[in-house]
Every structure is written in structure tokens, then in C-alpha cells.
Amino acid sequence: MTDLLQLLIAGLATGAIYALAAIGFTLLWQTSQTINFAQGEFVMMPAFLALIAMRWLGLPFWAALLFSMLASMLLLGVAFRYIVVGPLIRQGVLPLVISTIALSILLKESVKDFYSAEAQPFPTLLPDTPITVAGITVSLAQLGVLATALLTIALLQWFLAGTLTGRQMQATAQNPTVARLLGVPVERMILYTFLINAALAAMASLLISPIYLAKFSNGETLGLIAFVAAIVGGFNQVRGAIVGGLLIGVLDNLAAAYVSTAYRQAIPLILLVLVILFRPQGLLGRREERAV
Amino acid sequence: MSTRAALLIGLSALVVLALLPVDLTTVGLPYPGLRRYGTYILTLWLVTAIAAMGVNLIVGYAGQETLAQAAFVGIGAYLTAITTKSGVPFGVAFAASALVTFAIGVVLGFPALRVQKHYLAFVTLAFSVLCWLVFRNEQDWTGGVMGIRDIERPSLLGLSLNNHIRFYWFVLGITSVLTFVLSWVLRSPWGRAFTALRENPLRAESLGIDVRLYTLLAFALGCAYGGMAGSLYAPLVEFIDPSPFALGPSLIFMLMVVIGGSGTFLGPFVGAGAAVLLPEWLRAWDVYYLLIYAVLVMVMMAVFPGGIVGLAMRSLPRRARP
Numbered sequence: 126m127t128d129l130l131q132l133l134i135a136g137l138a139t140g141a142i143y144a145l146a147a148i149g150f151t152l153l154w155q156t157s158q159t160i161n162f163a164q165g166e167f168v169m170m171p172a173f174l175a176l177i178a179m180r181w182l183g184l185p186f187w188a189a190l191l192f193s194m195l196a197s198m199l200l201l202g203v204a205f206r207y208i209v210v211g212p213l214i215r216q217g218v219l220p221l222v223i224s225t226i227a228l229s230i231l232l233k234e235s236v237k238d239f240y241s242a243e244a245q246p247f248p249t250l251l252p253d254t255p256i257t258v259a260g261i262t263v264s265l266a267q268l269g270v271l272a273t274a275l276l277t278i279a280l281l282q283w284f285l286a287g288t289l290t291g292r293q294m295q296a297t298a299q300n301p302t303v304a305r306l307l308g309v310p311v312e313r314m315i316l317y318t319f320l321i322n323a324a325l326a327a328m329a330s331l332l333i334s335p336i337y338l339a340k341f342s343n344g345e346t347l348g349l350i351a352f353v354a355a356i357v358g359g360f361n362q363v364r365g366a367i368v369g370g371l372l373i374g375v376l377d378n379l380a381a382a383y384v385s386t387a388y389r390q391a392i393p394l395i396l397l398v399l400v401i402l403f404r405p406q407g408l409l410g411r412r413e414e415r416a417v
Numbered sequence: 418m419s420t421r422a423a424l425l426i427g428l429s430a431l432v433v434l435a436l437l438p439v440d441l442t443t444v445g446l447p448y449p450g451l452r453r454y455g456t457y458i459l460t461l462w463l464v465t466a467i468a469a470m471g472v473n474l475i476v477g478y479a480g481q482e483t484l485a486q487a488a489f490v491g492i493g494a495y496l497t498a499i500t501t502k503s504g505v506p507f508g509v510a511f512a513a514s515a516l517v518t519f520a521i522g523v524v525l526g527f528p529a530l531r532v533q534k535h536y537l538a539f540v541t542l543a544f545s546v547l548c549w550l551v552f553r554n555e556q557d558w559t560g561g562v563m564g565i566r567d568i569e570r571p572s573l574l575g576l577s578l579n580n581h582i583r584f585y586w587f588v589l590g591i592t593s594v595l596t597f598v599l600s601w602v603l604r605s606p607w608g609r610a611f612t613a614l615r616e617n618p619l620r621a622e623s624l625g626i627d628v629r630l631y632t633l634l635a636f637a638l639g640c641a642y643g644g645m646a647g648s649l650y651a652p653l654v655e656f657i658d659p660s661p662f663a664l665g666p667s668l669i670f671m672l673m674v675v676i677g678g679s680g681t682f683l684g685p686f687v688g689a690g691a692a693v694l695l696p697e698w699l700r701a702w703d704v705y706y707l708l709i710y711a712v713l714v715m716v717m718m719a720v721f722p723g724g725i726v727g728l729a730m731r732s733l734p735r736r737a738r739p
Contacts, residue, residue: 160535162668212719220722222482222538223675224715226668231711238704345664349546356539387554394543401540402528 130261132378138267139336140374141274145329146347147354147366148281149322155298155361156318159210160222163229165348167323171197171330172247172339173236186248194327202323206316229344236341249335270332277328278367281321285363294318346390350377353393357400359410368409372396423600431593438582456581457653462693463585463592464649469677469685470599471642472670477680478603478611479635480618481530485541486643486670488548489518491662493647498565498657499558507571511648518644522637530629530636537636545664552659564658568651588649595642600682602638611635615680672714678724687725 146168153159161167175193178184184192209228213221251269255262285291296304297314305311329347337343354373358365373393380392400407438459440450451459468490475483493514500510529540552559559565570578571587578584602608610631613621622628651657669692677688699706721728 160538209715213722216718216722219476219482219675219679220718223672224718226672227711227714227718230668230707231715234704234707234711238708349542352539352542356536388550391547391550394547397543398528398540401536405528405531405536 127260127262128382131263132382133375134261134263134271135267136375136378137371138271138274138374139333139377140371141271141278142329142333142370143347143350143354143374144367144370145274145277145325145332146351147358147370148278148363149325150351150355151360151363151366152298152318153322154355156294156301157210157214157315158218160218160225161322162222162225162348163232163344164326164351165344165346166229166232167197167201167326167344168329168333168347168351169236169339169341169344170201170232171327172334173240173245173341174200174327175331176245176247176339177240190331193331194324197327197330198320198323200323201326202320203316205323206319210319229348233341233344240341242341244338244340247334247339266335270336274328274332277325281325282363290314290317350393353397357393357396357408359407362407362409365407365409369407372408427593427596431589434589435586438585453581456585458693458697460581460585460588460653462689463588464646464653465673465693466686466689467592467595467649468643468646468670469674469689470595471639471646472674473639473677473679473681473685474599474642475636475639476671476674477678477684478608478615479632479639480615481632481636482535482538482671483541483636483639484538484664484667484671485525485545485548486639487662487664487666488541488545489521489640489643490647490650491548491552491657491659492518492521493644494651494657494662495552495559495565495647496644497648498568498651501569501571501652502565507652511645514644514648515641518647519637519641522640523633525640526633526636530632541667542664545667549659549663552662559659562658564656565651566656568655568657570652570655584653588653591645591649595645599642603682607631607634675722676714676717676724678726678728681724681726681730684724684726691725 146164149167150161150164153161171193174196175189178189178192178196179186182189182192205228209224210221213224249266251266254265256265256268283291285295293304293309294314294317296307296309297311298318301311304314333347350370350373354369355366356369357372358367358369373396376392376396377389380389384392438451438456441448468486471489472483472486475481496514496517497507497510500513501507525540525544526537529537553561555561556563570584572578573587576583578587603611610621610626613624613626614628614631618628673688673692674685675688676691677686678684695710696706699709702709717724721731723731
């Protein structure tokens with residue numbers, strides 16, 4: 126029983142990180158119909174930006190984290206919006222899909238060729254000290270990750286629902302034409318979405334890299350999990366992405382403990398197939414009207 | 418372009434391709450032919466083009482996205498390798514590869530196409546990773562990461578195809594038949610329905626075309642082309658392991674079809690040519706090859722999303738366009 130609870134908490138901690146990546150993915154889809162096939166690489170990259178800041182620019186750890194956050198928003202937010210997505214919006218969905226696939230190859234190969242092909246250790250903010258409460262042992266680092274991720278999600282939810290800008294972003298996501306008629310600066314809202322996605326990806330990257338090490342190929346698994354989390358929860362809902370992310374984190378940890386390690390990766394994929402078969406609108410999603 | 422002109426161009430292309438690796442100095446022409454490696458690359462191009470034709474049918478004509486073509490190539494390759502090693506004739510293995518991948522295509526496509534667009538992309542993504550896990554983990558069948566070695570080249574009517582030029586001709590023959598079948602499908606009422614679907618699904622549906630059935634059949638047929646390509650790939654390279662059938666290569670299949678020109682008949686051949694030959698030519702740039710390739714793709718999508726064939730069409734005078 127205590128084992129199960131410990132696995133559950135560890136699962137929630139990684140799940141909260143997956144949720145961050147999945148929320149960004151969902152937001153991008155909602156506001157700009159961009160399916161970002163490079164989302165996994167967006168989560169892989171910021172850790173290396175922090176490593177670059179520490180190794181090549183000689184910054185201390187906290188400044189490197191800040192640098193990574195800002196550089197990610199600039200590169201994966203602004204540059205992505207205007208250099209990659211901008212020219213492609215009018216070309217339709219398929220060229221954009223292909224372009225983000227190419228971008229994922231570009232990011233992965235750049236890190237491999239210009240930084241390192243080896244997995245890099247990444248420093249953690251909180252020490253790994255074990256804490257025991259009522260027979261359950263968890264590490265301080267795990268609790269820190271869980272708290273940081275949940276706080277970020279809570280802040281984001283408050284921003285989207287409680288501020289004027291957040292509500293304008295939601296309006297843009299729901300119906301850009303009407304939003305524009307009502308005086309919402311749609312273009313700026315779309316840029317904000319890209320910035321938020323980059324910030325969430327950076328957050329996920331800095332939280333997960335101390336656990337799994339930073340490696341150029343991490344994006345393959347992370348991207349897949351972000352996809353699965355977004356779809357399992359309900360593609361058109363931020364809440365869905367949160368539930369999907371947490372669920373996959375927990376399942377992943379339980380599978381690693383109780384199912385063979387060789388097929389651990391298969392668990393989220395089987396979940397995806399089951400959801401598409403029996404509840405295609407996602408666990409929390411509403412049934413969408415068919416486009417045709 | 419009329420049917421006769423198309424047939425004539427196709428036949429002359431076939432003759433040129435058939436003679437490409439042959440040493441013509443023996444008949445007095447100053448052309449030395451290709452060496453063993455050159456012929457191998459040419460054969461690999463044809464096999465890749467078969468799988469790419471399948472992707473083109475799914476992406477360019479049925480308007481869906483597939484991220485599992487390499488997995489289907491893998492299924493065909495493993496099926497052929499395992500069965501021919503236990504004594505099954507190649508022809509049977511080839512047919513089985515086509516049928517099995519077609520059936521899997523139907524099973525995968527059916528639930529995914531019930532829902533909205535892009536879900537097929539997600540389902541194939543999951544399928545691709547699952548297949549790779551099976552290829553890697555089921556060591557008793559697939560040899561795991563050690564793979565299966567010494568896969569034999571088939572023989573045709575008692576004639577061994579061990580010679581590299583003979584095997585090339587064999588693959589060229591199959592490629593031509595499959596190309597012809599696909600062009601026939603696209604010219605049939607079935608193919609016209611695809612075009613109608615891609616141009617205007619709403620109108621196509623209101624004209625009585627069963628959108629889902631046609632899309633499903635197109636997807637399954639595209640998967641079967643992947644399986645048949647895999648069935649030829651195994652005896653070509655004579656050794657298979659899980660790495661060429663992972664998610665990465667599936668994405669590369671998508672890229673090559675769009676670069677060549679999705680929805681055009683020649684697109685898959687051009688795209689497969691770029692994907693197989695470019696790494697050979699850019700070998701001097703070594704590790705940066707994929708970087709350059711990715712940047713080229715992104716620029717290309719922004720400037721001319723119609724691909725290389727689309728661009729070539731645009732440079733032709735309007736009257737000469739097919």
C-alpha cells in the first residue's frame with residue numbers, strides 16, 4: 126500500500142510536468158490551428174539553453190534558468206511564430222505539419238551536432254533528501270517539482286479565466302472572427318499563446334531534466350506523451366490536458382513497477398487507442414460538431 | 418496529356434531505367450554502366466518509391482496524414498524475412514505482406530476515420546512506436562536489436578536473382594506493375610472520387626460519395642504499398658534490424674512525399690530520389706546533412722508548398738501542363 130502511494134506521488138510529479146507540455150500543445154492548436162510536431166523538442170531544448178548559459182557564458186545556476194526561460198520565449202515563441210508558422214498559415218495545414226516535423230529534426234540535430242550526443246546531468250534546485258510522513262517516503266525534489274508545476278498550472282488557469290487578456294485569448298481561441306469584430310487584438314493574442322507555450326515548455330524542460338538527464342533525443346518520447354495527454358484528456362480543453370498529463374504520469378510509473386520495462390512505453394499508446402475507440406472526444410472533452 | 422502520350426513516356430522511361438546499370442561498352446556504346454553499389458542505390462530508390470507512392474495516395478489524394486509508413490515497410494520486411502527463411506516461396510511471402518498490411522490498414526483506419534481530421538495521424542503515430550517496440554522486444558521472432566541476417570534473394574522461374582542487375586530488373590518490373598496499378602486506380606471512378614474528396618469533401622459527400630469508405634480504402638491500399646516495399650527491402654539489404662522502421666523514418670516518408678509534390682503522380686519518385694540520393698551526394702557534409710535537409714524543407718514549405726514537381730509544373734507553359 127505504501128509502495129503504491131509512493132508510486133502515485135512520483136507519478137503525479139512527472140505527470141504534472143507532462144501536463145505543462147500538453148497544455149501548451151492544446152493552446153497552440155486552439156488559437157492558431159498549429160499542430161506542433163516539434164513540441165517534444167520544445168521541451169528538450171530549454172535545458173540545453175541553460176547548460177549553454179552555465180558552461181559557455183559562465184552564469185550561475187539561477188541566472189542560467191532565467192536566461193533559458195527568456196531565450197526559449199524568444200526562440201520557441203517569437204521566432205517560431207514569425208519565422209516558421211507566419212509564412213505558412215495561408216498555405217494550409219499539411220505544409221505547416223511538415224514544417225514542424227522538419228523543425229523537430231532541425232532542433233534535435235543542432236543539439237546533437239553543436240552541443241553533445243551524450244546525456245547531460247542537470248542540476249536540481251532542491252536536494253534529493255527523503256522525507257517520511259506516516260510511513261510514506263518521498264523526496265523533497267519530487268514534492269518541489271509537483272508544487273512548482275501545480276502552481277504554474279493554477280497561475281495559468283487564473284490568467285486565462287480571471288484577467289482581461291486571458292479572456293480575450295479564450296475568445297480568440299473560440300472564434301477569431303467574432304473576437305476581432307468585438308475589438309480583440311487577435312494577432313497579439315496569438316503571439317501571447319506562442320509565448321505561453323514556450324514558457325510552459327521551458328518550465329517542463331527545467332523540471333524534468335534533473336530526473337531524466339538532458340539528451341538530444343528526449344523530445345521523441347516527450348512529444349509523444351504530450352500528444353497522448355492532450356488527446357486523452359480532450360483535445361479542445363486545457364483542463365483535459367491537465368488530467369491527461371497527470372493520468373499518463375501515474376500510469377507510466379505504475380507500469381514501470383508492475384509491467385515489464387520493455388513494454389512500459391506502450392502503456393500510454395494503448396490508452397490513446399482505447400480513448401480514440403471508445404471516447405474520441407477525450408475524457409473531459411465535449412463532442413464536437415463534425416466539420417463537414 | 419493523353420493516355421497514349423503518357424504510356425509512351427512511361428515506356429521510354431522504363432527502357433532508360435532498365436539500361437541504366439548495364440555496361441554498354443560491349444555493344445560499342447561509351448557507357449560503362451553502374452557498379453554494384455550504384456545498382457544497389459538505384460534499387461533502394463525504387464523500393465523507397467513504392468512505399469512513397471502509398472504515402473502519396475494517403476496524403477496527396479485522400480487528404481489524410483500517415484506517420485507509420487516505415488512501420489508497414491517493417492511489417493512487410495519482417496514477414497518476408499521470417500517466412501522465406503522457413504522455406505516459404507518469395508511470391509507467397511510478398512502476397513502475404515500486401516494482404517496483412519492491407520488488413521491492418523483497415524483495422525487501424527476504421528476507428529480513426531470515424532472522428533475528426535488528424536486523428537489518423539495520431540493513431541498511426543502510436544502504431545508506429547508500438548510496432549518498433551515489438552520488433553525490438555520479440556527477440557524469438559525478430560532477433561531483437563541483433564536483427565535477422567542472411568536473407569536470401571528470391572529466384573524467378575528457377576532463375577536465381579542473386580546477381581545485382583537481375584535483382585534490380587526484378588524490382589523494376591514490380592515497381593512498374595505497381596505504378597501502373599496505381600495510375601489505373603486513380604483514373605478509375607474510384608480515383609475520381611478521391612480527387613473530388615480532396616478538392617471539396619462537402620460537395621463530394623452531397624454527390625453521394627461515401628467519404629469514409631473511400632478514405633479507408635485509400636489508407637489501406639497505401640499501407641499495402643508500404644508492406645510490398647518492405648517485402649522487397651528485406652532481400653535487397655539481406656539484413657534487417659528495427660532501426661529503419663522507427664518513428665523517425667516514418668516522418669521522413671511524409672517529408673519526401675511532400676517535397677516531391679504530394680498529389681502529383683511523379684512526386685513520390687522525385688521525393689524518394691531526393692531522400693535516397695541526397696545523403697550519398699552530401700556525404701562530404703557528413704553529420705550536417707540532416708540539418709541542411711530540415712532547413713531546405715522548411716524554406717520549401719514556406720515558398721512553394723507544391724513540392725519539386727509542383728514547381729516544375731509552374732515553370733511549364735500553361736498549355737503543356739497535364
